[in-house]
Amino acid sequence: MLKTIILLGAPGAGKGTNAKRITKEFNIPHISTGDMFREALKNETELGKLAKSYMDKGLLVPDEVTISLVKERLAKDDCKDGFLLDGFPRTLHQAEELEKIGETINRPINYVIDINVPESVLKDRICGRRVCKNCGAPYHVTNLKPKVEGVCDLCGGELIQRKDDNEEALKTRLDEYHRQTEPLIEFYSKKGIIHEVNGTKDLDELMSDIKEILK
Numbered sequence: 101m102l103k104t105i106i107l108l109g110a111p112g113a114g115k116g117t118n119a120k121r122i123t124k125e126f127n128i129p130h131i132s133t134g135d136m137f138r139e140a141l142k143n144e145t146e147l148g149k150l151a152k153s154y155m156d157k158g159l160l161v162p163d164e165v166t167i168s169l170v171k172e173r174l175a176k177d178d179c180k181d182g183f184l185l186d187g188f189p190r191t192l193h194q195a196e197e198l199e200k201i202g203e204t205i206n207r208p209i210n211y212v213i214d215i216n217v218p219e220s221v222l223k224d225r226i227c228g229r230r231v232c233k234n235c236g237a238p239y240h241v242t243n244l245k246p247k248v249e250g251v252c253d254l255c256g257g258e259l260i261q262r263k264d265d266n267e268e269a270l271k272t273r274l275d276e277y278h279r280q281t282e283p284l285i286e287f288y289s290k291k292g293i294i295h296e297v298n299g300t301k302d303l304d305e306l307m308s309d310i311k312e313i314l315k
């Protein structure tokens with residue numbers, strides 16, 4: 101079956117890390133709305149400036165902006181043979197609009213993978229997370245250290261802490277997740293396409309569970 105995939109999960113569940121592994125394995129584009137907003141911010145576009153005002157506080161960027169961004173991205177040629185959405189949809193309205201986009205481009209979502217991680221673990225993961233300023237590769241101050249402190253193993257870029265990776269913004273992000281994103285679990289359960297995985301497992305073990313779902 102065509103690999104049209106959504107990765108669901110709370111902030112810190114490991115969506116980005118697993119998305120990179122899955123998209124490499126299946127050779128499909130990794131579409132992360134968070135990365136797209138951060139890229140727009142780096143390029144100082146109007147979209148970037150707008151997104152920043154929400155992201156820094158841990159709030160969701162308004163639906164209309166996010167949906168049109170994804171709609172445009174999914175219409176590109178490289179999505180013809182599948183894609184993975186990381187961090188989208190995050191609201192029921194986004195999910196409903198995604199259904200319509202899927203119909204238009206004739207590529208409905210076939211798999212939703214929900215990564216489960218207990219809330220106590222999320223806080224440690226988020227507050228200790230560091231990312232490469234250049235390529236976005238994720239690290240952690242104790243669990244996933246780079247070979248040289250502050251330097252990305254992959255590209256030599258500087259490691260930084262995301263502005264929204266602090267306790268205060270995390271509280272808002274978790275509230276947003278529970279209020280707006282969690283209802284998607286029921287939405288996709290009703291469609292019979294959701295699969296739960298245990299995000300506290302070792303990355304290789306988790307990847308083999310995911311491959312089993314996607315085979």
Ligand code: AMP
Pocket residue numbers: 111133134135137154155156158159160161162166186187188189190191194264273
């Ligand atoms: P992420 O990198 O997925 O953790 O996203 C970082 C931030 O980008 C979120 O806290 C939101 O402010 C914004 N964002 C990313 N994806 C979405 C989305 N689908 N809808 C609204 N805001 C989003």
